[in-house]
Amino acid sequence: ESEVRPTARDDLKLLVLTVASDKTDGYKRFIDSANLNGLKTKVLGLDKPWQGGNMKSVGGGYKLNLYLEALEPYKKHVDLVVLLTDAYDVVLLANSSIILKKFTEFDASIVVSTERSCWPDKNLVDRYPIVDLDGYRFINSGGVIGYASQLYKLLSEKTIKDLGDDQLHLTNLYLNTDLREKLKIKLDSYASLFQSLYLAEDDVRLRLVNKSYILENIHFNTHPAVVHGNGLSKLTLNSYTNYIPNKWSPEIGCNTCQDNTINLSAYKKDDYPTVLISVFVDKPTPFFDEFLEKIENIDYPKSRLFLSITTLVDYHKDHVKKFISRVGDKYNATFVFHKTTDENIHARHFTFSLCSSKLCDYLFYIESEAHLDNPQTLKTLIEDNKKIIAPMLTRPFKAWSNFWGALSKDGFYARSFDYMDIVNYNKTGIWNVPYICSVYLMKGTILENKYTRPSYKEDNLDYDMAFSKSLREKGVFMYIDNQYTFGHLIDSETFDITLKNPEVFQLFDNRYDWEQRYIHPDYMENFNPDNKPAEPCPDVFWFPIVTEQFCREFIEIMENFGKWSDGSNNDPRLDTGYEAVPTRDIHMRQVGLQSVWLEFLKLFVSPLQERVYHGYYSDGPPQTLMNFVVKYNPLGQASLRPHHDSSTYTINIALNSPGKDYHGGGCHFLRYKCKVTDMKVGWMLMHPGRLTHYHEGLEVTNGTRYIMISFVDP
Numbered sequence: 134e135s136e137v138r139p140t141a142r143d144d145l146k147l148l149v150l151t152v153a154s155d156k157t158d159g160y161k162r163f164i165d166s167a168n169l170n171g172l173k174t175k176v177l178g179l180d181k182p183w184q185g186g187n188m189k190s191v192g193g194g195y196k197l198n199l200y201l202e203a204l205e206p207y208k209k210h211v212d213l214v215v216l217l218t219d220a221y222d223v224v225l226l227a228n229s230s231i232i233l234k235k236f237t238e239f240d241a242s243i244v245v246s247t248e249r250s251c252w253p254d255k256n257l258v259d260r261y262p263i264v265d266l267d268g269y270r271f272i273n274s275g276g277v278i279g280y281a282s283q284l285y286k287l288l289s290e291k292t293i294k295d296l297g298d299d300q301l302h303l304t305n306l307y308l309n310t311d312l313r314e315k316l317k318i319k320l321d322s323y324a325s326l327f328q329s330l331y332l333a334e335d336d337v338r339l340r341l342v343n344k345s346y347i348l349e350n351i352h353f354n355t356h357p358a359v360v361h362g363n364g365l366s367k368l369t370l371n372s373y374t375n376y377i378p379n380k381w382s383p384e385i386g387c388n389t390c391q392d393n394t395i396n397l398s399a400y401k402k403d404d405y406p407t408v409l410i411s412v413f414v415d416k417p418t419p420f421f422d423e424f425l426e427k428i429e430n431i432d433y434p435k436s437r438l439f440l441s442i443t444t445l446v447d448y449h450k451d452h453v454k455k456f457i458s459r460v461g462d463k464y465n466a467t468f469v470f471h472k473t474t475d476e477n478i479h480a481r482h483f484t485f486s487l488c489s490s491k492l493c494d495y496l497f498y499i500e501s502e503a504h505l506d507n508p509q510t511l512k513t514l515i516e517d518n519k520k521i522i523a524p525m526l527t528r529p530f531k532a533w534s535n536f537w538g539a540l541s542k543d544g545f546y547a548r549s550f551d552y553m554d555i556v557n558y559n560k561t562g563i564w565n566v567p568y569i570c571s572v573y574l575m576k577g578t579i580l581e582n583k584y585t586r587p588s589y590k591e592d593n594l595d596y597d598m599a600f601s602k603s604l605r606e607k608g609v610f611m612y613i614d615n616q617y618t619f620g621h622l623i624d625s626e627t628f629d630i631t632l633k634n635p636e637v638f639q640l641f642d643n644r645y646d647w648e649q650r651y652i653h654p655d656y657m658e659n660f661n662p663d664n665k666p667a668e669p670c671p672d673v674f675w676f677p678i679v680t681e682q683f684c685r686e687f688i689e690i691m692e693n694f695g696k697w698s699d700g701s702n703n704d705p706r707l708d709t710g711y712e713a714v715p716t717r718d719i720h721m722r723q724v725g726l727q728s729v730w731l732e733f734l735k736l737f738v739s740p741l742q743e744r745v746y747h748g749y750y751s752d753g754p755p756q757t758l759m760n761f762v763v764k765y766n767p768l769g770q771a772s773l774r775p776h777h778d779s780s781t782y783t784i785n786i787a788l789n790s791p792g793k794d795y796h797g798g799g800c801h802f803l804r805y806k807c808k809v810t811d812m813k814v815g816w817m818l819m820h821p822g823r824l825t826h827y828h829e830g831l832e833v834t835n836g837t838r839y840i841m842i843s844f845v846d847p
């Protein structure tokens with residue numbers, strides 16, 4: 134038997150041995166990295182029950198025993214180097230020639246990976262040799278490389294029970310000085326080959342080299358070939374493996390997002406996977422009708438969809454009822470559940486069993502704050518072909534989203550190095566992240582298997598925190614897709630359902646949705662340089678500004694409030710207590726809409742004013758003297774006598790329709806002998822207030838006319 138000479142040799146071959154009982158996401162990631170680097174790999178214990186005890190605590194002797202058994206046939210080989218490594222939380226970053234070169238540079242027969250903590254027996258610290266330059270001093274059993282013959286000798290030196298601790302076992306073998314010298318065992322203290330990430334997170338960086346990222350140990354200036362998310366560093370590894378090996382680069386973007394995808398367009402409609410859309414309404418949510426409309430608009434054969442809506446609050450029951458009676462028939466089946474908030478976890482788990490009983494291929498979970506503006510979202514997520522994946526949604530104009538890039542030590546939100554880039558679409562792709570919420574697509578298969586089924590109940594955590602935690606613990610990778618824009622998140626925080634039509638009050642908190650619902654669809658046309666604004670009378674301009682729905686809801690708010698002024702000259706709402714030209718009206722202040730209205734003027738009215746009366750700017754938000762809704766009818770006040778407004782300019786928005794809701798009415802500009810009577814709902818008149826535009830409100834002969842007036846000054 135020839136003695137092994139540990140020098141660089143070009144006849145050496147490398148074999149990777151690993152142990153995995155399940156093809157978890159981590160396992161697949163490991164195999165992908167091995168294949169990418171062309172490494173010959175043998176997996177031990179696959180699809181056999183794990184014999185090494187609870188993976189969370191000690192165990193792993195089973196692993197060493199499998200290695201020993203696998204090394205047996207090679208025990209006489211002198212040209213074979215074997216790399217023993219964990220799989221679920223390991224990624225390989227180099228090919229065999231690099232690994233072998235690094236190995237032979239050690240001039241050792243066996244090299245063991247290291248870490249900063251002495252585990253599981255802290256008392257052994259002093260028995261470890263001192264390491265210079267703050268190198269990693271203690272053994273990590275997740276990575277060992279050596280000549281097959283020497284590894285065989287090492288592992289057959291002493292038996293270990295399947296339930297024994299592999300790290301402690303290897304440590305004791307190493308701390309046996311005679312054996313260490315005899316077998317020429319060395320530690321990789323400077324991460325030449327192995328990088329354990331736990332307690333070393335600050336030592337490593339991703340660095341861009343030749344247009345792709347490599348992992349660099351900046352402490353020792355090395356480029357490790359094996360990276361191990363040991364201990365509490367699993368999420369750090371997950372984050373790095375969004376980039377390495379060869380996953381994402383600034384030049385190409387996502388390299389692997391198109392791998393293993395499904396092409397739904399190759400399916401006949403009748404063969405589409407079945408999906409249970411599970412909607413959860415946990416709290417009163419603004420813009421809920423729009424939410425439901427977007428559910429209805431999901432582009433997917435409805436015969437392949439089951440729709441379940443679970444409400445935990447009474448407020449939206451009627452919306453749901455109306456919705457289901459209108460569209461329910463189109464779906465394969467629909468389910469409506471009204472539950473109490475105490476039942477929220479159980480109700481969620483119940484939808485898992487609903488999915489299983491309907492044999493659905495996917496469960497698409499959607500909370501009422503998650504607006505899927507993009508009807509292709511469901512198809513896109515199915516095509517991504519992940520066990521669980523969320524479309525990235527954000528609150529418009531905010532950094533708030535439905536995923537976290539990292540976790541703090543106590544399990545809450547932490548900002549990852551790439552969070553803002555992902556939220557802002559500077560980096561697009563499919564990202565492995567530690568927390569997702571609000572909307573996600575899950576494969577039915579993960580719900581059927583208790584080893585992968587998520588749970589909404591963990592410790593005393595909120596259901597959403599529990600959900601992601603359970604998946605992290607089960608080793609199921611959660612992904613977020615930001616390759617497209619899918620929609621946005623609603624903010625329900627300030628939604629006050631004691632108000633009439635409370636969405637009108639939501640301009641500050643949900644401006645995007647407010648504009649979608651209330652700003653006239655032609656509003657932007659007002660700024661088209663090819664269009665001249667309508668000018669029905671001299672210097673009286675006319676703009677589409679709000680929707681019919683806005684006008685309807687606005688009138689309802691006023692009528693619900695009901696305290697119209699009496700139309701007399703005495704007006705206690707005014708500082709002076711006197712109104713020369715009184716109308717029967719309600720002020721914005723009286724219904725709590727003053728600040729919303731000023732914001733509306735600033736955002737949507739000022740820019741129009743600047744377009745027609747050039748060179749006049751409101752310095753800051755427009756100042757107004759009065760903002761009010763006027764109600765004309767033959768029984769109350771039918772007309773308004775000629776007058777000047779106390780404003781620089783006035784806006785006058787028609788809230789309902791002549792000829793339909795009332796007869797007569799309109800605004801007469803006496804100096805120009807010009808009347809505007811064909812008011813259009815949601816259109817705004819803008820005219821100078823004083824001097825030139827002496828005007829009157831024409832008589833309403835029938836029905837009720839409502840207008841919204843603001844006196845802007847300046």
Ligand SMILES: O=C(O)CCC(=O)C(=O)O
Pocket residue numbers: 716763773778785799800828829830831840842
């Ligand atoms: O009835 C109209 O359109 C004009 C109303 C008016 O001038 C006012 O309220 O100051």
Ligand SMILES: [Fe+2]
Pocket residue numbers: 776777778783828
């Ligand atoms: Fe007026």
